[in-house]
Amino acid sequence: MPAFEAAPDSDPLHVLRHVFGYEAFRGHQKEIVEHVAAGGDALVLMPTGGGKSLCYQVPALVRPGTAIVVSPLIALMHDQVQALRQLGVKAAMLNSSLAPGEARQVERALAMGDLDLLYVAPERLLTDSFLTLLDGARIALFAIDEAHCVSQWGHDFRPEYRQLTILHERFPGVPRLALTATADGPTRREIMERLALDEGRVFLSSFDRPNIRYRIEPKANPRAQLRAFLDAHADEAGIVYCMSRAKVEATAEILSTEGRTALPYHAGLDADTRARHQDRFLKEEGVVMVATVAFGMGIDKPDVRFVVHLDLPKSIEAYYQETGRAGRDGLPSEALLLYGVEDVAKLIQFVESSDSPEARKRVERGKLDALLGLCETASCRRQVLLKYFEEDLPEPCGNCDTCLSPPRTFDGTEAAQKLLSCVYRTGERFGAGHVIDVLKGEANEKVLKFGHEKLSTFGIGKDFSRDEWRAIVRQLVAMGHLWVDVEGHGSLGLTEKCRAVLRGAEKVELKAEARPRPARVTGSSRGAGPVLSDPADEALFRKLKALRLEIARAQGVPPYVIFHDTTLMALAELKPDSMKALGMISGIGEAKLTRYGSQFLAVIAEG
Incomplete structure (x- = not known):
């Protein structure tokens, strides 16, 4: 070269x-x-x-x-x-x-x-x-x-x-x-x-990845939910993340027995096995990598079509980075997260049992609450996700589960007013746990110490359980009516946006308790692979992929190092008939044109 x-x-x-x-x-x-x-x-x-x-x-x-x-x-x-x-x-x-x-x-x-x-x-x-x-x-x-x-x-x-x-x-x-x-x-x-x-x-730049469809579901039957999802992504490359090494091994074995090419990856495997599995994921088509978060950072594979989380990640940053490994080529891709109460308990236990300083724990609690707010929101997932990174998306995205299939909601204006008022009356100095104690009328030592049993908001929230109030807190944080001081003490604070709610000038719709979704695949859960504008070009696209794979194997490199799918799609649709025309295709520079041009032109000429 x-x-x-x-x-x-x-x-x-x-x-x-x-x-x-x-x-x-x-x-x-x-x-x-x-x-x-x-x-x-x-x-x-x-x-x-x-x-x-x-x-x-x-x-x-x-x-x-x-x-x-x-x-x-x-x-x-x-x-x-x-x-x-x-x-x-x-x-x-x-x-x-x-x-x-x-x-x-x-x-x-x-x-x-x-x-x-x-x-x-x-x-x-x-x-x-x-x-x-x-x-x-x-x-x-x-x-x-x-x-x-x-x-x-x-x-x-x-x-x-x-x-x-x-x-x-x-x-x-x-x-x-x-x-x-x-x-x-x-x-x-x-x-x-x-x-x-x-x-x-x-x-x-904008943090938005509009080509990724976000789906977040409560765990009902995780194995069936995963199977249904993967059935819609047959023969596509993807990553399935699990919290533990044991779950990685078990999930990879189950998928393999179902006839899928699934490989485990975690820090407990020896270095040779990890390297071999990663190499197969990069160089072969349609491999599913089942992994802990030990896998993925620095993986430049552009045609990962899906990322699944079978357990909650540790934070929105981790979720964003891990789901961002799908669709690097800009083509439609999908991210599925399944979460359950046990995930929340494990993460809380992980934070509380660590020997980290209290300041670090407060930050981790705030990050966990923000993540759960994303999971529980009734509004556009993408808007909530981008808001976390201090970016506003003016309109709902239309490409997440809450946009495509809006969840059941209720008028939560009164509940929101009670919570916001309690945050205000306690001085915006306390975390969610203390504010909920006041709302529930819990006259514990801390409440009595600050005289909060005398507040007008003391005991006005007995109609909701503690878990329901926590969900309401997370949703109001997600909506931007409350903020969490993650750099300070994890206290709840009011935002300018909440004023309209407190005045009664704005209604608040909250998501009701989630109902488990059926495991079947809906029409919105289509496969996410490359879609050509003219179906007649599919056969040529497959031939070009076969040539790319042959060249890549001969050199011992991943196929995408030769050309991305987007470049092959352009070749199949535009069908250049000369080296000059081929050189006009996006992603083909002078070195690759010289090295591979004649081979790809020959396949295109054959049709």
Whole structure:
């Protein structure tokens, strides 16, 4: 594969077109690329599949020197390096998977200026020997991927990330770019502070993944619910998440006995088995990976068509990141979450039994309440999900279960007024448990200590159970009438939005107790695979996929490294008949056109 050589007058758009095969940038990409190429620092928040990698890969090929990409996982590095080499880009990685001789060869290439991009783990980067090596190299930029790992409150905290301020201190003239797909407001602020990016620009894209259909259901018959869901996704690749290793093993065995290609993945398996199963998931078609959350971060497979959670994830951030592994190619995909009371109890027990400081526990409780609010909302799931990341979606999405099949609700205005009034009268200083004690008329020690038995709201909520009040709290948080101080003491506070409810100027619809849904597949639970505008093109699409698989197997790489499904769909629909026409297809750059063009043109000509 010939290496790409940037022309002296090369600009970002030239690189985008000739290397990556795209005619135009998407969203904030152009602004980010130009800012970083000019030497600016930045924090980039962009959803999975939104094109974060291009935000540092294009400037890396425009600026002189080698771009150093800090990445937390070997799988992610390997995937990115494979894909870049297919494009003719001089990319390499340094991690524990390399033999000493291979590592020395990569280090020599860096010292000689023979690399465009070098991926390295934070642990390796922080060693004295590697920093000394960087001192003698010409560095184009530093890209810090998965930057949310810097947050101690995040779901994937890695202490090494906090030491990356050394890049700013030791290489002050080199631009730094921190990227993540998962960061709520507090996490974003922490990234800026911990990485000393105060002078950098923040590029905040929408967190919305409109191609993903969200479904959240109470557990009725989980095995039947999963079976019905997978029947609607036959022969498609997907991930099924379980809370425990034992459940992973049992679920994978059940799916295998039902004739599905299902593989287990968890930290208890030996490294060779995990590597073999991950390799099959990446390189074969229609594999279902049943896994704990040990699997998935850094997996760049674009054609994952579904993600199922058989148990509650730990937070909305974790849910968003894990469901975001579906549909990276932008094609229709689906996320199903099944939850039950036992899940809630386990997560509460996990939080309360940990030896974490009380401040950490308060944060975790707040995150759990927000997640349960998402599960229990009667309004659009996507609106609630995006609200958590401080983003407003003006209209219901029309592509989640509550939009497609609205749940049973009741007029909860009076209940909401009672709760909001109690929060106000207790001074917006207490968590849900204490406020509910006051509403229920519980004259316990804490209530008596603060004199709250004398409040007008004391005992006015006896018509609802404690669990029902907790559900109402979570729904009002989800609706934006209440907020939880997750950075403080977990106290409930009133928002400006609640004023209309308290005045009686706005009604509040609350979701009634959920009724178990039947396990059967409804019309809204269709398979999510690629859909061509003309069914007559399906046969050609299958032939193109077969050729892609043959080429990929010969090289030992995943099929999507050759071409994405979206590119094959365009080939099947447009049927280019020359190399020039083929080169106009999105996703086909010069290197791939030279290497694979004649083979794909031959299949298209055969029809």
